[in-house]
Amino acid sequence: MLANLDLPIIASATAGADASLNAIPVEAQVLFIGMVFLGTLIVSRFSIRIGVPAILGVLILGLVINIHVLDVSHAEVEKLHVFALALLLFYAGLKTDLQSIRGFLEYGLLLAIGGVAISTLILAGAIVWLSSASGATLVPGLTETMPLGAAFLIAACLGSTDAGATLSVLRQVERQVPERVRHLLEFESSVNDPSALIIYSICLSVFTLTSGQAESMQTMALSASSSLLQKLGSGLLVGAGFGYVAKVVINHFVIDKEQLLVVAMSIAFVDYGCAHFLGGSGYVAVYVTGVFMANLHYRDAQINHQSIQEVLLPFNTMTEISIFLLFGLLVNPADLIPSLPAGIATAAALMLVARPLSVFCFQQVSPFKLRDSSLIAWCGLRGAVPLALSFNVSNAIPRLQGLDPAVAAELAHNCQSIVFIVVILNLLMQGLSLPPVCRWLSAPPTPGLSS
Template structure:
């Protein structure tokens, strides 16, 4: 019975620790504290050197949990990555994830050698352990501090953080093997890395395609799709690892393949994995905190601080500026990417590998990695938002999106039901606009289900459900969020080739003779972009209107307010200028009458 009580006590203590981590995250989010730091500190407090007096030194279990957690985190990151968002930054991200990690390790190694009194191979191992950035730490802090990064900067950090872990794991394992068994040639290491990367990519792509096929062909009971995908991710990871391929690369690529293909229950899978990765991070961070000994940290604290500062202030910036030199990043973006190289649980996880294989000085690697993570989160984590704004790489934060409900429709993958609450200040309620690729299907009002015709006109507080392609569902959000205040276009932007977005298609058709449907003639040019674009308007977006092309030249309040006109090549310039003068006079009269009222 005593052994059964011990098991029950372990379960109780483990659950209490996890619950404490979850509840403490509320305070961390409120004050901007790095969540990883909170979880690590909880583990330290509960450990044998803290008030909790919980003795834990099971490195094997920690490594197992860390492997599963890291695999799920990478898979979840790949699942949310869109091909179109990473295509433009794939080259710089991959250079950062490989050459950048190697350079960071090489530059950190001399500091580690002299600060910690190590030989060159051991110093290089310290550099490899702390060389990779942590995706979970980076984007958790970006979200917690309310940052909306410029697309290219955010995408570069996302792809780099997701892809540099496999190279850091490979480099760490190679150096551990080198220390354990002796010298190994450069060509052997290079060939081994190439083999692991190639087979990892093959396993990931094939595994991802098989999961997509299974999801769409096998009639799983409702609710089992998400656990199936999470389990399949671990199967892909384990298969690659057993084949001595890169399991972390395989699981990340599998997530990208699955996330960019139409599948059943996609939204429930994403929601489930969000919760699973969150729980995995908490468990992993608490276990890593339990392994730390504050008494042992004292002896290596000062040299570890020196290593941490040299990593953040010297090694990472040099590696970033070198790797991004061939690409079109300005100096502000490079500095921010260098400063956002946060170290997280990945570094401590990698430091547990020498402990697992029983290397001499193994606890030194672990303690140094722990100190590096703490300083990185304290120094870089709390200054992330200030750095983004000071370097002008953060866009103004938009309002929180509306709560979106997505329901899969059995028997097909092309359409799904997307539901929203109708807000009184939303674009849909005020202007009655809806994208051309969506179709209102039902309205819920006062617990009654109505057809769109029965519910017309839709009232504030109603719930409306629309049919829309799954890949475009997120683009519906902007029609149901409170409209941002817009301003009149700057008159200096208007000219012979540009007009205000408040003028209608009918007015444009009257001057240019283009064909416009009667139903659309009352739409403004801003409305036309909202209705027909597949995504939120951006400067440079184009739409055809019969024989001319409309170009979004300026935005205000999230909507196009200045539109450029691109005419057919055979249009005579004189005729165009005459028409533009007539249009400007007509639009000026309309604008004056509107301003007067």
């Protein structure tokens, strides 16, 4: 589903590197990597103090350093991308605690699944209306538009929210954030990770069919739906099966809690591989396995979803840091400049239109007051999953139906840049504004005015 990645941004950033840099000994590269990761610790601390997510500080650190001496090939980046998405989705499944959202499970599912779909549709429409055919300039209207498939792929990349980034910022005003809202944000983020991946896969199937497949709308729909259903069905079955396999392994072979890390990591990767070879989605499988592991009961009372989360949290954090740091180190900031207008416009459309509408359209069935829903609407920070998904965009864009090959390379480059710019602006603007917005929404209502 997500393979054979081609990274034009990274390629353009590394193409001009001096050949002598490759002669740097591996010991020096290891030393450099160690110093950089120590730097991320300092930057993360500083970022939280000024009120922005720590992962944004890590990303900016990579952009500032921006040294192309690391011998990282496209194949290695692809492996990191697969590893990172699998681990992030497995951890998202472990964070899907159904007990914590009793009373609003249906609303949480509606927001996490329907909200992603609505946000993708609205954002894709905004991108088509605002961006030029190459994505390099703003051309409002329908005279010169970005290809519909490219707009949908960008919007689908940006469908997933990051509860970790949101909650890290909200720690400054933790007492003013209702506990139910925190649980909803965590649950929504966990479920909308696979939702965004599925919607991205649907867009990929629909808009990248070959001309022989796309003889009619009916043929196109049948081809896309059958492939998707096969991947989803197989992924669900394999994921559920491995959820129970994990329970048996934990009950019979785990002696100490420290062994949970070995069990969780091995189950996740065996699960992903089996689902892939059985024709299913490995990403769906690992998420479903995580959900089962989080909500099953084990023989040892000290082993539960919280203890499994605790042992996997450092690896999940390391994965997020690695994705942001890798992008910062290998992306040339100058390559982002052509896409800056479209990126800013897309970020504004996402934060001010797509995300709020995807929340408020379900207000009639929401168990939350309008003030809480307003806070939820503004807690739409994007994180590692959109960046990881964007790795695939550059490979998918040239395969879009009816796309002029002459503009394919430029469009692919700009689409990936737009996702990158949106993530930066989203983390920066919403990260800085979340605490004051939360204080404003939690303030007592003015007498005579409704809340």
